[in-house]
Amino acid sequence: MHIDIQISSWSPAFKDAFFRLNREWIEADYPLEPLDIAVLSDPDAHILAGGGSILAAVANEEVVGVVALRPIGECIFELTKMAVDVPWRGRGVGKMLMKAALREAKQLGAHKVILYSNTKTSGPAVQMYRKTGFREIPLERGLYERADIKMEYPIEKIPVQKTLHSRLPAPDPEQIKFGEIVSDHMLIADYRDGAWQTPQIVPFANLDIPPHTLALHYGQLVWEGMKAFCQADGRVAIFRIPKHVERINRSLRRMAMPPIPAGLFEDSVRALVEVDAAWVPSSPASLYIRPLVYATDAQFGVKISETYRMIIFTGPVPVYYAKPLRVKVEETYIRAAPGGTGAAKCAGNYGGALYPSQLAREEGFDQVLWTDRSPECYIEESGTMNVMFVIGDRLITPPLTDTILEGITRDSILTLAADMGVQIEVRRIGAGELLEAYQRGELLEGFGVGTAAVTAPFELIRFREHDMRLPAVQPDSFSVRVGRVLQEIRTGRREDVHGWNTIV
Numbered sequence: 001m002h003i004d005i006q007i008s009s010w011s012p013a014f015k016d017a018f019f020r021l022n023r024e025w026i027e028a029d030y031p032l033e034p035l036d037i038a039v040l041s042d043p044d045a046h047i048l049a050g051g052g053s054i055l056a057a058v059a060n061e062e063v064v065g066v067v068a069l070r071p072i073g074e075c076i077f078e079l080t081k082m083a084v085d086v087p088w089r090g091r092g093v094g095k096m097l098m099k100a101a102l103r104e105a106k107q108l109g110a111h112k113v114i115l116y117s118n119t120k121t122s123g124p125a126v127q128m129y130r131k132t133g134f135r136e137i138p139l140e141r142g143l144y145e146r147a148d149i150k151m152e153y154p155i156e157k158i159p160v161q162k163t164l165h166s167r168l169p170a171p172d173p174e175q176i177k178f179g180e181i182v183s184d185h186m187l188i189a190d191y192r193d194g195a196w197q198t199p200q201i202v203p204f205a206n207l208d209i210p211p212h213t214l215a216l217h218y219g220q221l222v223w224e225g226m227k228a229f230c231q232a233d234g235r236v237a238i239f240r241i242p243k244h245v246e247r248i249n250r251s252l253r254r255m256a257m258p259p260i261p262a263g264l265f266e267d268s269v270r271a272l273v274e275v276d277a278a279w280v281p282s283s284p285a286s287l288y289i290r291p292l293v294y295a296t297d298a299q300f301g302v303k304i305s306e307t308y309r310m311i312i313f314t315g316p317v318p319v320y321y322a323k324p325l326r327v328k329v330e331e332t333y334i335r336a337a338p339g340g341t342g343a344a345k346c347a348g349n350y351g352g353a354l355y356p357s358q359l360a361r362e363e364g365f366d367q368v369l370w371t372d373r374s375p376e377c378y379i380e381e382s383g384t385m386n387v388m389f390v391i392g393d394r395l396i397t398p399p400l401t402d403t404i405l406e407g408i409t410r411d412s413i414l415t416l417a418a419d420m421g422v423q424i425e426v427r428r429i430g431a432g433e434l435l436e437a438y439q440r441g442e443l444l445e446g447f448g449v450g451t452a453a454v455t456a457p458f459e460l461i462r463f464r465e466h467d468m469r470l471p472a473v474q475p476d477s478f479s480v481r482v483g484r485v486l487q488e489i490r491t492g493r494r495e496d497v498h499g500w501n502t503i504v
């Protein structure tokens with residue numbers, strides 16, 4: 001069931017719920033402590049009068065969760081009194097409240113937010129705080145007997161050095177190619193001494209890299225590709241930031257590079273898009289966001305770098321009007337091997353894929369259909385996209401393995417297909433099975449799916465000496481329908497029921 005939660009700031013009508021939810025939550029494991037009683041019985045005096053804030057998650061006009069920001073010092077707030085009603089637990093309400101509270105803390109001018117918790121009774125919450133960027137600090141005794149951990153979230157406003165030579169107005173997106181134009185600013189964050197440092201936003205500029213920088217030699221370089229869209233109401237939204245954070249962190253771990261705290265990544269992307277908001281073209285064109293992380297140790301022996309740099313830059317890109325693609329089932333070269341790095345978005349995967357793609361283009365194809373080179377020729381991806389087929393009334397896509405990149409468009413389309421009542425089969429599919437389906441007249445669609453194109457339909461699939469010519473794409477083809485729905489969600493023209501957009 002879809003959970004529609006509005007995060008509301010405090011209303012006196014919430015007072016009972018604030019008291020009840022907290023009391024029930026605390027009393028389930030601990031006695032109420034004096035500070036709890038004081039704050040809960042008179043939140044107006046203990047939170048609001050001091051310049052703090054209380055947020056309530058409201059669903060169906062019921063308060064289902066609460067959290068407070070209690071001022072405890074100059075520009076310091078305690079994230080406290082987080083309680084979620086029992087039927088709503090485990091459904092992301094706590095995370096939504098926490099994120100909204102951190103945004104609110106920023107608005108209130110906080111430099112840091114601290115919290116107390118208990119690792120035994122609130123293990124998953126503590127995990128969530130850690131993932132968001134809260135870090136453990138020494139716990140003093142006396143405030144809450146029940147606390148065994150104290151954490152801090154530094155809210156450092158990302159410093160911005162604005163360019164003196166803006167290249168605005170941005171060119172008409174219809175007149176540019178993908179990847180050709182970059183916006184005015186970029187964000188830089190360095191990793192050293194075992195921690196990610198405060199990022200900064202500076203004018204877009206060349207890098208000064210010593211020739212013996214590790215990333216240039218041994219490929220510790222990971223990147224992401226995501227988009228921001230102008231919404232129907234003029235605001236700007238970034239699509240599925242949390243999924244991109246998860247993926248860049250999986251890629252980083254695979255390449256022995258340090259993961260980035262989710263909060264740091266999200267704040268960085270948002271801040272940069274906000275600074276260059278004037279570069280976001282009107283929909284359906286979009287602002288492409290390219291985060292990359294590379295090893296910066298200057299040393300030419302093979303080793304794991306101890307220092308890294310994350311750079312995020314953006315650039316307007318036109319909408320991709322996909323001309324149907326001619327693809328070739330690739331049986332000589334593979335993109336990724338079991339146990340290799342295919343599931344990571346690391347530079348080497350792309351370098352290795354260029355030559356087979358070039359050969360395919362010389363033979364008159366647009367792209368290769370990567371396989372696992374087994375006798376069954378199981379299909380893996382298409383160029384730099386995931387791949388889907390419609391056979392009869394079923395949508396089929398290969399399962400995620402360590403040779404396939406977990407596409408965020410793939411996940412979005414599978415979610416929307418389920419919403420549309422389509423029969424989905426996530427399973428291996430061999431080129432031979434595709435051919436048999438084609439010969440029976442059941443192979444109706446084949447298409448790549450990815451951030452740049454959304455869906456890129458195939459008109460022809462070559463497998464050995466066989467040419468499978470797919471039916472012409474129609475307005476009611478699945479790839480077109482689902483692509484349209486996804487595009488409407490990304491651009492705020494359809495309700496974002498899955499909560500995929502982050503408004504900047």
Ligand SMILES: Cc1ncc(COP(=O)(O)O)c(C=O)c1O
Pocket residue numbers: 225381383384385386405406407408409410449450451452
């Ligand atoms: C190898 C590869 N597969 C699949 C995808 C699709 O991923 P997403 O939908 O997140 O763009 C990409 C996108 O960059 C890719 O590089």
